Amino acid sequence: MAFSLPDFLPYLLNQAAEAASREFQSRYRSRYGMLRTEWRVLFHLGCYGELSAKQICERASIHKTKVSRAVAALQAKRYVSRTTDPDDRRREVLSLTRAGKRVFDALQVDAEECEAKLTAVLTPQEQAHLRSSLAKLMHFGS
Amino acid sequence: MAFSLPDFLPYLLNQAAEAASREFQSRYRSRYGMLRTEWRVLFHLGCYGELSAKQICERASIHKTKVSRAVAALQAKRYVSRTTDPDDRRREVLSLTRAGKRVFDALQVDAEECEAKLTAVLTPQEQAHLRSSLAKLMHFGS
DNA sequence: CGCTAACAGTTGCTTTTGTAACTAACAATG
DNA sequence: CATTGTTAGTTACAAAAGCAACTGTTAGCG
Numbered sequence: 001m002a003f004s005l006p007d008f009l010p011y012l013l014n015q016a017a018e019a020a021s022r023e024f025q026s027r028y029r030s031r032y033g034m035l036r037t038e039w040r041v042l043f044h045l046g047c048y049g050e051l052s053a054k055q056i057c058e059r060a061s062i063h064k065t066k067v068s069r070a071v072a073a074l075q076a077k078r079y080v081s082r083t084t085d086p087d088d089r090r091r092e093v094l095s096l097t098r099a100g101k102r103v104f105d106a107l108q109v110d111a112e113e114c115e116a117k118l119t120a121v122l123t124p125q126e127q128a129h130l131r132s133s134l135a136k137l138m139h140f141g142s
Numbered sequence: 143m144a145f146s147l148p149d150f151l152p153y154l155l156n157q158a159a160e161a162a163s164r165e166f167q168s169r170y171r172s173r174y175g176m177l178r179t180e181w182r183v184l185f186h187l188g189c190y191g192e193l194s195a196k197q198i199c200e201r202a203s204i205h206k207t208k209v210s211r212a213v214a215a216l217q218a219k220r221y222v223s224r225t226t227d228p229d230d231r232r233r234e235v236l237s238l239t240r241a242g243k244r245v246f247d248a249l250q251v252d253a254e255e256c257e258a259k260l261t262a263v264l265t266p267q268e269q270a271h272l273r274s275s276l277a278k279l280m281h282f283g284s
Numbered sequence: 285c286g287c288t289a290a291c292a293g294t295t296g297c298t299t300t301t302g303t304a305a306c307t308a309a310c311a312a313t314g
Numbered sequence: 315c316a317t318t319g320t321t322a323g324t325t326a327c328a329a330a331a332g333c334a335a336c337t338g339t340t341a342g343c344g
Contacts, residue, residue, distance in 0.1 A: 013159035
């Protein structure tokens, strides 16, 4: 039986992911000069509150050097502040500054618009199925 | 209403795509020293026969510089050969060498194994829905 | 305690990607 | 046919990612 590239899940997933990302990317990039890892870190802090770099790495499965540099960039933009955890001085607790919260709020609106555009091509049932399947695949290797 | 990061499609899609890619990546990387764009180019030629770089760019929506470099790398590995199209001497027609075909055949087996592992976490119906939704999202911006 | 191992995070160096400018070939217009 | 514009593909330079080695801190164990 012939192999079909457009049915190969890693390929299909990647194509869909890139198409979806492009839409949102234009917003955080042009307006705030942020990189992909940067908005992710910002959103993690915005959605879940204070976290250490390590916790972000685990939740998002991003490598620690990427997070480290994203945090440094966000700190340079004054969106994120850090304090050393007094109970474990290796740990740096990250949180959004007021400016960071404002940017998060603004990008949240963009994200919702983007989500609306994407989900518009799917029925509510398709959306539910998609999310459920993606969630299963996401935790694949772990 | 609170924004939920794990329900945000660009994020969810990306996480799932990366998880799925990791599985296959280990194979083409360790065994053939190939990069992501390289296996894609190889598979395009393997699945569809002779193509120009431009055609691969369009089909896979990969930037032309990435394809250019992937083709150069595949040519250096003697997996791909090129001939100038006599009807349009700007055009370079690419095709797999015998060695390239062998590698393609081997990787096809790996791809099918990988696909099987991934689809194992989904029912046949879920798979069908997933593919259909991904296909819709894939052609989003175009 | 003192020693070793593990951990959080950073930095330096290499590889890969992105962007823009380039070459070479064709096409259209006057 | 000259000139201007367009296309296929490459290359040079800058930005970003990956990897390994490093610092500083905590934890375990003799």
